[in-house]
Amino acid sequence: MRWMAKEPVISRIKKKRILQLISQGKRVDGRGLLDYREITVEKGVIRTAEGSAMVCLGQTEVVVGVKVGLNAPYPDTPNEGILTVNAELVPLASPTFEPGPPDERAIELARVVDRGIRSSRAIPLERLCIVPGKRVYIIFVDIYILNHDGNLVDASALAALAALSNTKVLGYQIDEEGRILLDKSIWHPLELQNWPVAVSVANIGGELVVDPCLDEELAMEARLTITVDKDGRVCAMQKSGPGSFSAEQVMEAIDIARDKAAELRSMVMR
Amino acid sequence: MTLYFNRRDLVVPGDLLAEGDYEVGENIHKIGNRFYATRVGLFELKDERRITVIALNSIYVPKPGDIVIGDVVDVGVGSWAVDIRAPRLAILRAADALGKPFRPDREELTRFLTVGDTVIAKVKAYDRTRNPLLTLGEPGLGKVTSGLIVRITPSKVPRLIGKKGSMISMLKRETGCQIVIGMNGVVLVRCRNPEDEELLVEAIEKIERESHVEGLTDRVARMIRRRKGLAA
Amino acid sequence: MPHEKPKLIRDDGRRVDGRGPADLRPIHIEVDVLANADGSAYVEQGGTKVLAAVYGPKEIHPRHLGLPNRAVLRCRYHMAPFSVEVRKSPAPSRREIELSKVIREALEPALFLEYYPRTAIDVFIEVLQADGGTRCASITAASLALADAGIPMRDLVAACAAGKVEGILVLDLCDLEDKYGEADMPLAMMPGLGRITLLQMDGMLTPEELKECIKLAMDGCRKIYSMQKEALRERFLRIRREVEAAEAAEGGVGG
Numbered sequence: 001m002r003w004m005a006k007e008p009v010i011s012r013i014k015k016k017r018i019l020q021l022i023s024q025g026k027r028v029d030g031r032g033l034l035d036y037r038e039i040t041v042e043k044g045v046i047r048t049a050e051g052s053a054m055v056c057l058g059q060t061e062v063v064v065g066v067k068v069g070l071n072a073p074y075p076d077t078p079n080e081g082i083l084t085v086n087a088e089l090v091p092l093a094s095p096t097f098e099p100g101p102p103d104e105r106a107i108e109l110a111r112v113v114d115r116g117i118r119s120s121r122a123i124p125l126e127r128l129c130i131v132p133g134k135r136v137y138i139i140f141v142d143i144y145i146l147n148h149d150g151n152l153v154d155a156s157a158l159a160a161l162a163a164l165s166n167t168k169v170l171g172y173q174i175d176e177e178g179r180i181l182l183d184k185s186i187w188h189p190l191e192l193q194n195w196p197v198a199v200s201v202a203n204i205g206g207e208l209v210v211d212p213c214l215d216e217e218l219a220m221e222a223r224l225t226i227t228v229d230k231d232g233r234v235c236a237m238q239k240s241g242p243g244s245f246s247a248e249q250v251m252e253a254i255d256i257a258r259d260k261a262a263e264l265r266s267m268v269m270r
Numbered sequence: 271m272t273l274y275f276n277r278r279d280l281v282v283p284g285d286l287l288a289e290g291d292y293e294v295g296e297n298i299h300k301i302g303n304r305f306y307a308t309r310v311g312l313f314e315l316k317d318e319r320r321i322t323v324i325a326l327n328s329i330y331v332p333k334p335g336d337i338v339i340g341d342v343v344d345v346g347v348g349s350w351a352v353d354i355r356a357p358r359l360a361i362l363r364a365a366d367a368l369g370k371p372f373r374p375d376r377e378e379l380t381r382f383l384t385v386g387d388t389v390i391a392k393v394k395a396y397d398r399t400r401n402p403l404l405t406l407g408e409p410g411l412g413k414v415t416s417g418l419i420v421r422i423t424p425s426k427v428p429r430l431i432g433k434k435g436s437m438i439s440m441l442k443r444e445t446g447c448q449i450v451i452g453m454n455g456v457v458l459v460r461c462r463n464p465e466d467e468e469l470l471v472e473a474i475e476k477i478e479r480e481s482h483v484e485g486l487t488d489r490v491a492r493m494i495r496r497r498k499g500l501a502a
Numbered sequence: 503m504p505h506e507k508p509k510l511i512r513d514d515g516r517r518v519d520g521r522g523p524a525d526l527r528p529i530h531i532e533v534d535v536l537a538n539a540d541g542s543a544y545v546e547q548g549g550t551k552v553l554a555a556v557y558g559p560k561e562i563h564p565r566h567l568g569l570p571n572r573a574v575l576r577c578r579y580h581m582a583p584f585s586v587e588v589r590k591s592p593a594p595s596r597r598e599i600e601l602s603k604v605i606r607e608a609l610e611p612a613l614f615l616e617y618y619p620r621t622a623i624d625v626f627i628e629v630l631q632a633d634g635g636t637r638c639a640s641i642t643a644a645s646l647a648l649a650d651a652g653i654p655m656r657d658l659v660a661a662c663a664a665g666k667v668e669g670i671l672v673l674d675l676c677d678l679e680d681k682y683g684e685a686d687m688p689l690a691m692m693p694g695l696g697r698i699t700l701l702q703m704d705g706m707l708t709p710e711e712l713k714e715c716i717k718l719a720m721d722g723c724r725k726i727y728s729m730q731k732e733a734l735r736e737r738f739l740r741i742r743r744e745v746e747a748a749e750a751a752e753g754g755v756g757g
Contacts (some may be wrong), residue, residue: 011341013414014419017417046631065584067583067589091578091626092542142592357558398617
C-alpha cells in the first residue's frame, strides 16, 4: 500500500547493544538518558519564503519554509486566517523515504506539529482576516526533512516555531476591480502569542529516553511527544509506535517534557 | 609517455592522468592512449607501468574468497538474502549455511537465521550478472551474537589491515579487542570494556578519515598511546 | 503591485544585479553534506540553492524494472513549496517531470552504468530556493553527488545557461532575466571530453546568436567544472590540512 511507511529493520546486535547501554543509563553516543543531541537553529535561510529556519538536531536536519498567501476563509471560521502545515519526507533524506504523496509518517508529523501551533493559539488567526467571509491570509508551513536520524517531530516543531518567529506578513493592495493583491513592499512581522515546543520521550526497554536517534527509534517500543506552551501547559500529545507506556511513565514523561521544553524554547527565542 | 600528476596527488573523475604506452590499473578509463580517472582518489603508478587511482569513495565489488559481514534482510524458500552493502543483495543458501544438503521448510530456516541477524560469511561465487553467493562453511564464520559494527569505505580496508596486517595487529594489541574486518568495509568489534571500545572506534574512524594523508600508522599509534597514557 | 517589465540592462551596460554580460553569479559548492545519502552535494548559484543526493547502486524493486546489462539511472527533480515567490504545491508538476528526464539524460552519458547490472542508481534533487538556472545548478550538484558516492564516471557534468536579454547575449540568467528576456538556453557538458549532454532553448535567436550563446555557455561550464573539481578535492584536502596543522602544533613534543 502506497501510504504505508517502510522503516528498516534494526540488526539484533545493534538493538541488543542499545538496550544493554540504556539499562546502564547510557546511550550509544555517550549522552545521558535525558540529554538532547547538539542543536543548531538558523533563521532566515530561504529568501523566497516569508519566514524560514533550519534546525540540526544531531544529524537530523530539517528546513521549514513559511509562505504567506491569500485565500477564502473556511465557512465555519469566516473571520479567521488559515494555517496549514505540510511535511515532506523527501527521498534524499533517507533510504526509507520514497518519492510520492505523503505517507502516514509524513501526515502524522505534519498534524502533530500543526496541533501544537493551533492548540496553543501561537498564531492569532483572528488578526489574519482581511475581508470577513471573503478573504483572509493563509499561512503555509512546509516542513522539509533533509536528513533523517531520528526525532523528526521535535526538530520539525522547533524549526516551524523558529520559521514563524521570523515570518513577514505581506501587506496588500486593492486594485480598481476590487481584487485584493499581496504587496511585497509592505509587511509586518507575524506576532506570535505563544511558543509551543515538542519534546519526544521514548520508551526503550522500559526506560524513558529523550530525543531518540534513528537507531534508538528502531529499538524503542513507543514514543510520546508532548507539546508544551510558554507557560508550561501541555497543548498537544501524541503516542506513536507499536508498543505502550504505563500511566506512571506517562506522568513522568510529562514532567520531563515540561523541563526540556524551556531549554529548547530558549534556542528559538534568541 | 607523459604523466600529468605526481604519485599520491588527489585526482577527480575526468582528470587526464597520463598519455602514452602505459597499462590500465584501477579506476581508470582509457581513450586512445590517454588515461582518465573515473573516481576521486590518489594517483599511483604501479611497477612504473600501471596507471591506477586508489579510490577514496568506493563501492564494494564482491570477490570469491572475501570475508564479509552483513545483515539478513529476507528469508526465502531455501535461502536467506543478506545485505553486504554491495550493489546486489547476497544469497546464502541453506546447504551453504548448514553444511549439509537438505531442503528445509521456512520455519526451520528462521530458527537458524532470521531477519535482523548479523553474519560473518565468505563469498563463494560472484559474477556481475548474478547475486553474490555466500557460505558459512568454515571456522570463524557464522552468526554474530554481540558486538559493535563500524562501517568504513571498502577501498580503505587495506589501510585498516595494514602492510602484512601491521595496523590491525597493533589495534588488537593496544585495545585488547576482537576485531573482524569484512572486505566489504563492515568491521565487527568486541571489547571487554567501554573505554577500549571507544578508543578502538575512534582509531578506526581516524584511519578512515585520514587514510589519504601520509604517516597514518604513526599518528594512530601516537593517538592510542596518548589516550592510554592519560588513562593510566 | 506593478507588473511592468523591469529594466534588465542598465545604462552602464551592467545587468540587473550589477554583473557584466559574461559574468557568472557567485557560486558556492560543497560535497558530502548529507549523512544518509551515499553521495551528496550542495550548490548555491546567486539566489538559487540546490541539494542533490545519490543512493545506489542498489538492488532494484520490483525486479522487472531492472536491466540485465546495466544499472537503471533514476532522477527526481523537485522544488520545495517555499522555493518560489508563490507557494508551489509539493505534488510533481509537468515541468518537474520534464526536467527530471532531461537532467537524467544529461548525467547518463557520464556514467559507466554497465558496471552494475540489475541495479538502480537514484538521484534526488531538491530546489530549496529558486532564482533561475535551477536545472543547471541541479546537474552541477547531481554530478558531484554521483562522484561523492563513488560511482565511476567518464567525466563530471557541468551546466550553465546562456541567453539574450534586451538584445545582449548573457551568461547564467537569473529568474528576472529568464522571465523577461528574449531567449534562455540551458546547456550541460562533460568539459574534459567536449561532449554536450543537455541542450534546451526557448525564445528566439538567430543562428549567429545561437552559436555565440553555445560558446558562452560552454565557457561558463568550463569555469564551473574547475569549481566542481575544487570542491571534490577540498573535501579531502581540508582533512590533510587539519592533520598537518595538528602535527605542527605538536611540534617535536612527544610522538
